Amino acid sequence: MSLLPETDRILLGPGPSLTAPRVMRAMAAPTVSHLDPLMMRLLDDVRERLGRLFGAADGSLALAVSGTGTSGMETVVANLVREGTPATVVVTGYFGDRLAQMCERYGATVTRVDVEWGRACDPDTLARHLSANKSDVVAMVHAETSTGVLNPVRELARVAGEHGALTIVDARQLEMIAPSPAAPTAGDWTPTVSEAR
Numbered sequence: 001m002s003l004l005p006e007t008d009r010i011l012l013g014p015g016p017s018l019t020a021p022r023v024m025r026a027m028a029a030p031t032v033s034h035l036d037p038l039m040m041r042l043l044d045d046v047r048e049r050l051g052r053l054f055g056a057a058d059g060s061l062a063l064a065v066s067g068t069g070t071s072g073m074e075t076v077v078a079n080l081v082r083e084g085t086p087a088t089v090v091v092t093g094y095f096g097d098r099l100a101q102m103c104e105r106y107g108a109t110v111t112r113v114d115v116e117w118g119r120a121c122d123p124d125t126l127a128r129h130l131s132a133n134k135s136d137v138v139a140m141v142h143a144e145t146s147t148g149v150l151n152p153v154r155e156l157a158r159v160a161g162e163h164g165a166l167t168i169v170d171a172r173q174l175e176m177i178a179p180s181p182a183a184p185t186a187g188d189w190t191p192t193v194s195e196a197r
């Protein structure tokens, strides 16, 4: 028995979304080895375009991770956080809470800025928090799916930078429809995914 869908499905949720026919055709192309020179060119092309999409500054690094949004987040957290790293996590809903738990699992000493669900984080609140809680990393969600709240990540990332912290922005939900949070002054590390446009 095949587990592949036998009828077309129309996906109208916040993600995954419908895949463009051009992408479907590309996925039916012959398999390329991960060691094939063509694969290197392909990955370089994807990385270059990702940087442009994010409005990233010259010299920025864009990486394509083959996996879900969670795997992208975990890639960033695992590389920026270690045992005892002081980290502030802005929690404006379910995914902010999950991000705080992820940082804790990687050993960070997490302090949370808990914001009433349904409201965005005010940059002044973060500034006051960081003055009292020195942090090497500030993590936040751009568009908090569980509440529909859009956090002002540019301003929050600026505040984090002024306090000497690197910023992680979970842009899983919104990259294609909101101005890029990674443009000049924003998130130092900004994972997003392709299936939620």
Ligand SMILES: Cc1ncc(COP(=O)(O)O)c(C=O)c1O
Binding pocket: 068, 069, 070, 071, 095, 141, 143, 144, 145, 170, 172, 173, 193
């Ligand atoms: C804001 C946000 N972060 C992370 C995730 C997790 O992404 P994924 O389901 O691709 O692992 C989601 C999923 O909806 C999300 O909305």
